[in-house]
Amino acid sequence: MLFCISSQVNVSQALCSFQLLAKEWCEIIEDYRHKHPEVTVLDPPDAIQHLRNRKSMLQGVVDLNLSDCHGKVGVPRQIVVTKDPSSIPYEVTKAGLKLPLVAKPLLVDGTAKSHKLFVAYDQLSLAELEPPLVLQEFVNHGGIVFKVYIVGESITVVKRFSLPNHGKRDLSKVAGMYPVPRVSSYLSSAEDADLDPSIAEHPPRPLLEKLATELRRRLGLRLFNIDMIREHGTRDVFYVIDINYFPGYGKMPDYERVFTEFLLSLVQSKYKESTFLKSSF
Numbered sequence: 145m146l147f148c149i150s151s152q153v154n155v156s157q158a159l160c161s162f163q164l165l166a167k168e169w170c171e172i173i174e175d176y177r178h179k180h181p182e183v184t185v186l187d188p189p190d191a192i193q194h195l196r197n198r199k200s201m202l203q204g205v206v207d208l209n210l211s212d213c214h215g216k217v218g219v220p221r222q223i224v225v226t227k228d229p230s231s232i233p234y235e236v237t238k239a240g241l242k243l244p245l246v247a248k249p250l251l252v253d254g255t256a257k258s259h260k261l262f263v264a265y266d267q268l269s270l271a272e273l274e275p276p277l278v279l280q281e282f283v284n285h286g287g288i289v290f291k292v293y294i295v296g297e298s299i300t301v302v303k304r305f306s307l308p309n310h311g312k313r314d315l316s317k318v319a320g321m322y323p324v325p326r327v328s329s330y331l332s333s334a335e336d337a338d339l340d341p342s343i344a345e346h347p348p349r350p351l352l353e354k355l356a357t358e359l360r361r362r363l364g365l366r367l368f369n370i371d372m373i374r375e376h377g378t379r380d381v382f383y384v385i386d387i388n389y390f391p392g393y394g395k396m397p398d399y400e401r402v403f404t405e406f407l408l409s410l411v412q413s414k415y416k417e418s419t420f421l422k423s424s425f
């Protein structure tokens with residue numbers, strides 16, 4: 145029997161109650177796992193929790209050294225702000241972050257609010273934001289995001305439309321803060337669109353394989369996705385902007401086959417493990 149952990153937890157935005165509920169949720173799953181050793185928990189709850197905070201989710205990528213892998217992968221420069229919105233302009237200047245900035249709620253708790261992002265174009269408007277937040281430098285990427293789906297050992301990449309580039313001239317004219325539309329989720333795949341090949345080309349396979357292997361190990365998870373963008377004007381400089389647990393696999397091509405093979409491989413390794421144990425006694 146297989147038991148798959150749901151990624152839906154209904155918690156409030158407040159940091160401490162979020163952590164308390166998360167702890168309770170982990171304990172319930174761990175308790176269940178102990179009482180039912182026949183059940184396979186696909187991914188441990190505490191590892192999933194790691195992806196519910198936009199700072200800790202990217203830490204594994206920050207620590208990676210992916211040179212010599214047909215490209216570079218990093219994380220946009222960012223700071224975390226947990227209190228006092230009036231201090232944000234000062235914190236941004238102190239950290240040397242360049243405008244525009246993408247403001248993202250620090251906690252990703254499954255609510256629509258936690259996916260409400262803003263692009264801020266000037267220092268003053270930053271004080272209107274509601275912490276806890278991550279403020280991330282906007283990286284021009286030609287309007288395409290690569291959704292990299294991981295299911296165990298399998299890697300599937302899908303291109304989706306994203307936010308357009310900002311020109312230097314636009315920046316001098318724009319001020320204020322603008323909500324980010326969820327373009328990547330409501331628009332269809334950009335796979336068949338007629339795009340400039342330098343923007344549309346998928347990240348190199350060896351780079352994705354190395355990234356997926358490292359993140360599987362560092363995060364301790366098997367079912368997740370990585371949102372990656374290519375810095376505009378480069379061929380091989382990539383940024384990871386988001387990692388989600390158990391994303392909408394329904395949008396992944398061929399998901400039925402990929403999942404079936406993944407589940408079968410789990411059953412086979414469990415079977416091998418049990419026959420090995422029996423034969424050793």
Ligand SMILES: Nc1ncnc2c1ncn2[C@@H]1O[C@H](COP(=O)(O)OP(=O)(O)OP(=O)(O)O)[C@@H](O)[C@H]1O
Pocket residue numbers: 220246248258259260261280281282283284285289305306307324326327328329371385386
């Ligand atoms: N640093 C960045 N530079 C440029 N664009 C960004 C950056 N961060 C986010 N975006 C844009 O905002 C979109 C949503 O960002 P992100 O994936 O971090 O948030 P999310 O709440 O998980 O949204 P979604 O559920 O749509 O993936 C991205 O697909 C991309 O278009």
Ligand SMILES: [Mg+2]
Pocket residue numbers: 371386387
């Ligand atoms: Mg995302």
